[in-house]
Amino acid sequence: MHQKQDTPTVIFCDNKSTIALCKNPVFHGRSKHTDIRFHKIRELVVEKEVAIEYCPTEEQVADIFTKPLKVELFYKLKRMLGMIQA
Incomplete structure (x- = not known):
């Protein structure tokens, strides 16, 4: 670049x-x-x-793409990515 x-x-x-x-x-x-x-x-x-x-694991946004997650953590990371409204 x-x-x-x-x-x-x-x-x-x-x-x-x-x-x-x-x-x-x-x-x-x-x-x-x-x-x-x-x-x-x-x-x-x-x-x-x-x-x-x-x-911390709970803040590791990349985990949403690489690991099976509990529903609560999945939605938290999804919000952190800006995919759903907070």
């Missing part, structure tokens, strides 16, 4: 262990089986291209 990016792209994650692994390479010895994609994300975090932030 040929646009300069001044701030890191924020990725919201509801898994605290994943966030810790991205931010702290000390865990590397216990995560040798981790996929190459994960190491690329860690590299992007170090280079400040990407920022990983915690987002």
